[in-house]
Each structure stands twice: as structure tokens, then as C-alpha cells.
Amino acid sequence: MIPIEYFLALSAILFAIGAYGALTRRNTIVVLMSIEIMLNAANINFVAFSSFFNDASGQVFALFSIAVAAAEVAVGLAILLNLLKTSDTIDLEEVNTLRW
């Protein structure tokens, strides 16, 4: 039996990697992918605690979260396509019209 701490550590590392990517990358697609990594870090937590507490609801939530993430990616990519169409770029540094 692998102790729960290992899962949590993996999850934390994955989340940190995802957060770093989401904050630093200028390419919107890479940012979207980083967000997926963060979501999966959360899913690992769900599954780990589910098995730790012997409770199935964590796994249900993980499945649910995966489904939502899929929908989110669809929406995100749609926005990305529109962004490309209107401003001819997918560089996040260029998309700053809501500034002072």
C-alpha cells in the first residue's frame, strides 16, 4: 500500500508545474494544456482520498471533473479560434485591450 503522502506530493508537484505553465507561457494553447495538468492534479487528489477513506464518492467526483474538463477544453479552444480570427494571434501578451 503506497502511503497517501506520495499521492499528495505527486498532486502538488503536478499542480505547481501546471500553475507555472499557465502563468508564464505566452502561447495560449500551452496555457490551456497547463490548466489541464492542474485539473488532473486535483483529480489525483480525489482518487487518492477516495481510496484512503474507502469512499466511492471521490471517484465519482473525479469522473465528473474529467467530463467537465473535456467540455471546458471545447469552450476554450472555441474562444482560441475566435481570438485567432479577430486579432490574428494567439499570443496572450498581445491580447490586452482591457487595460487602463
Place this chain on the structure above:
Amino acid sequence: MQPIELAWLIPVFPLLAALILGILGRKMKEGGGYIAIVAAAASLVLSILVVVQVLDGSFDGADGVINGVYEQSGTWISLSPTYKFEIGVYVDQLTALMLMVVSIVSTLVIIYSISYMGEEGGRKRRYYTEISLFVGVMFGLVLANNYLEMFIFWELVGLCSYLLIGFWYHKPSAASAAKKAFIVTRVGDIMFMIGIIILFTTFKTLNFRDLFSMEVSGSDLGLLTLGTFFIFGGAIGKSAQFPLHDWLPDAMEGPTTVSALIHAATMVKAGVYLVARSFPLFVQTPETLIVVAIIGGVTAFMAATMALNSPNIKRVLAYSTISQLGLMMLALGAGGYLFYNSMGSEGYTASMFHLMNHAFFKALLFLCAGSVIHAVGTEDIRLMGGLGKTMKVTSFAMLIGALSISGIPPFSGFWSKDEVLATVWSAGSLSWVFVLLYVLGIATAFMTAFYMFRLWFLTFKGEPGESSKHSHESPKSMTLPLVILSAFAAVSFLVLFIGSGFGGTVYFEEHGSLSIEGVLSGIFSDPLTYVSIIVAACGVGLAYLVYYKKRISSDVFVSSNVTRAVYSLLQKRYGFTAGYDAFAEKIVYGFSRVVDWFDLKIIDGIVNGISFTLTRTGDYIRRMQTGRAQSYATVIIAGISVILVLLYLLGGLR
């Protein structure tokens, strides 16, 4: 229905007349003067009915009479069941006296005005409107049953005074005199208002009946002293007492009828009336009473000195009014002090008696002066002289007025002035201050006799002056009021001997009821009476020698350096006029400039500073809104991290 239940109608007639004249007067004959007369006469009739009922005591059975006071009132403003302001009428002997004085004098003055103001053309409507308004609000002031109502009418008579002093507003001197009267009395009005506020916050009521029946003790007594002091401040302004006396001589810029009615017989009495009305409060505060007496005595003396060498017939009378009002105040102060020491309340009666007599003889003197001015077209007595031959009625009426005010028996002024001085003398046994004030009073009596006869001799006797060549007696409608008023001035002392006497009708707490013999022997067995008679006779005699026989040249008053300095000091009114101006210019204007600077630099500075700082900071802070989604996300994550760390450190996660 008893007449007294209609007392509230007394002010309504003149007020209605003012309304009608104000709207329709232009089309009426004489500017609607006859309507003003009818309204004043209606008030006079109703006043007489009410006064008779009050004085013969038959109103005791009427509704609303408690302890000899008729009161009819309703709630005006109700803040809570205990906090409320009333509006109503309050009739006792003092009110009756004032009703009598105001109604008689105002009716006669308005009748007189028909001729006196006959040449004013289109301005007559304004004159009669304003004077009717004045008569109405003066009745209201007299009838008020609480201080707030009284204060409202107090301000309204001040307004009428302002309007009528400035009647000839195209003359700059009249316009500025009106403003001066308004502003100087306003100083007193503010003090009156402070007094009212003190009374209301201390006793939670302003009704005369509640205030006068109140037992005051402890710390409330200190507040009451403060309250009566400030109420007396109001009286100082309205009754032109030192140091706010300087507006009254200037108020002579108005028509003479206005001077007679407002600035001699009625409105300036309002201050004395206020003190007399508040007498139940004043007698509990001896400190205020001494102030009242001192102010009264000093005013009486100072004003009499200023009357000595004034060349203007109306100003002499104005100073004389101030001086006599001072005597009334002096009597109230001394009488109240005596009452406080349980030594009777004759001072109150004496003061009110003098008030009544003064209203008649001073109105008479002013109307005589008006008649003279009407005839010669000037107010300078140096240009008059010898008018006695052409104006027999006027000169005779004025002689009666002068004898009366000088205190020559048996004219009315003698009786009341003697009682005033006797009160002050008997208060002298309590404090040396009153002995001093008695001396001032006697000196005033001497000067009064002197300046009145100086005025009379210079006007009516001697060689005709340059203005008196084409003089003629005034028309009947002017001489008739003179005759009636001179009858009043000569015989109003008779009330001493009717029924239980004046002291038996107008009194405070103690019912003075002496028989005729008692009154007479009381007066004539007192050596002080002879002192005042002799002093008055000396004054008349000196005036006779100087201004009629010319045995003593009047140059004697300006011959040496000292007397010349005094002479010019008196002509400059002790520098009060210049003093007021200097005060306004240096102190008030200087203070205003300091306030202006404070407003511009400090108040505006703070406001502008705050807005400047905020816009500047905003300019910098808005640069944080970069529009980059990632930098916002960074801030969010950093913030959450900080919160998590803090929660962990503080133990919130365990």
C-alpha cells in the same frame, strides 16, 4: 360671549387692514388711510371693552381665567406630548395696560397721519399698509402667551420699524438709518433668542403661565439668571438702552408720525414690557436686576446729557425717549431688587405707570413736533422761534407735554417720575449702587426739565427764525389728536385716584390699594418729592433764563475749553456712532477676513488637497490594470498562497 373671549380679534383688524391696503390701497382715497383708521378704531373699541373687563374684575367668571389671568391657547407645534409650542392670548392687567396705550396712541396717530402724510401721493398706500401691519403685530406682541410667539411678533415689529424708518428710502440717510436700526436691534434680538433657548432647555416650556408658576432652585437658578440676563439683552436692543441706544436718534429719519407711534409710544416700550412681563422670573435673579437697574440709570443719564445741545427738534425728543425708557428700566430693576428682599413691589407699578404716562406725553410731544415741522419745513430749532403766535394749539399742547415730562405737578409725569425715584431711593438702603443711581435719576430729572424747556422756548418764543415766517396752524385733523393726547398727558395721573388706584390694578403679587388721602399723604409727606419738584423747577428756570430772558447767554456753554470739549463730545454722541462704525469696520470686517482666509486656505485647502491626492494616486494605481490575464492570475495565486500560509501559521487549517 364676553368681550375678553374676543381678545384674539384685536390684532386681526389692523392685520386685515394691512392686507386689504397692500392689495387694493392704490385705488382708494387717501391711499386707504380711512380703512387704517377704521381698523385701528375697531381695535380700540374692543381693547377698551377687554380692558374694562380686566380692570373691574368681571372677567373672573369667564372660561380660561385662572388667578386673574385670561388665557386662550392652542398647540401650534407638537414635538412630543411634553415638548410643544403654543399660540394664544394671555391677558392680565399688564396686557390690559399695554392694549390701552397701543390702541389709543395708534388710533390718534393714524388720524393725524391723514393730514401729515397728505402730500405723499402714491406712497401713502405703502405708509398705511406698513403702519397697520405694525399696529397689528404690536397687539400680537402684547397679547402673546409664550416667549416664542412673542419673539415672532418682536421680530415683526422690528421689521415694521425698519420699513417705516426707511419710508423715504430715496434719501441715503433714511436708508442707512433703517439698516442701522435693524442691525443694532438685531444684536439684542439674538440675545433674546439665546435667553429663550436657555429657558426652553432648562424648563421645557415657554408658556408664561408654566414658567411663572415654577419653583426654581439649585443649578437651575444659575441658568435662570443667565436666561433673564439674555432676555434683558433683547430689551436693551428694542428699548434702545446703553450700549445699543444709538439707533434711536437716527431712527428719526422716518416720518414724525412713525417716530411718535413706534419710536416713542409703543415699540420701544416692548423692551420694558418684556422685562415687566418676565418679572416673575427676574425677581428670582437679583444679579440680573442690578444689571437692569444700572443699565437703566446709565442710559437715562447719558441720553439726557445728549439731549442738552442737540439742534434737531426730533432728536431731542429721541434722546428724551431713551432717557425715560432708562428710568423705566431703572424702576423695574430697583423694584425687583426690593421685591427680592421682600420690601414690596411698588417699583413695578411705578415703572408701568411711567410707561403709560410716557406713552401719552411723548406721543404728544412728537406729534407737536410733527405739527411744527409741517408748518416750517425744517427740523432745526435754530431756524425756528416765535411760533407760539401763529400756532397756538400746538404750542399749548407742547407746553403741557413739556410740563408733564419735566415732572411739574400736577401733570402726569410728576406722579410717575416721583414714584420711580422714590423706589430707587428706598432700594438705596440695600446697596450703595442704588444711591448712585438715585443721584443719576435726579440729575436726569433736572436735565429733562432743562432740555424740554430749551426746546419749547427756542421753538415757540423769542424772535421768529428764518423758517418760521410763513408758519400757520396745522389743520384740524392734526390738532384734534394733539388736544386729545394733551388731555391724556395732563390727567392720566387720575388713574391713581380711581377705584383702588393704579397700584390696585397693575401690580405684581402685592395688591397695593391705598385711599386717595393715603396716596396723597404718602407722596407729599416725603421730602424726596420736594427734591424732585425743586430740581425740575430749577431745570425749567434755567432754561427760562437762558433761552427766554437771555439773562444768561447760551454762549456760556461753549466759552471755556472744558465746556467746549464736553459740548462737542455730546454732539458726537459720546463717539458711539463712530464707535459702532469702527467696531464694524475693524473688528467685524477684520474677523470676516480671517474667516474668509480660513475658508479659502484651510477648508477649501483640505477639500482640494484630498481630491488632488486621490486623483494623483488613481493615476498611478490604475497602471496596475495591465489588461494581461496572466498577471491577474499571478496575483490571484499569490494571494491564495499567502492566505493559505497565514491560515496554516495561525492554526486555522488544523
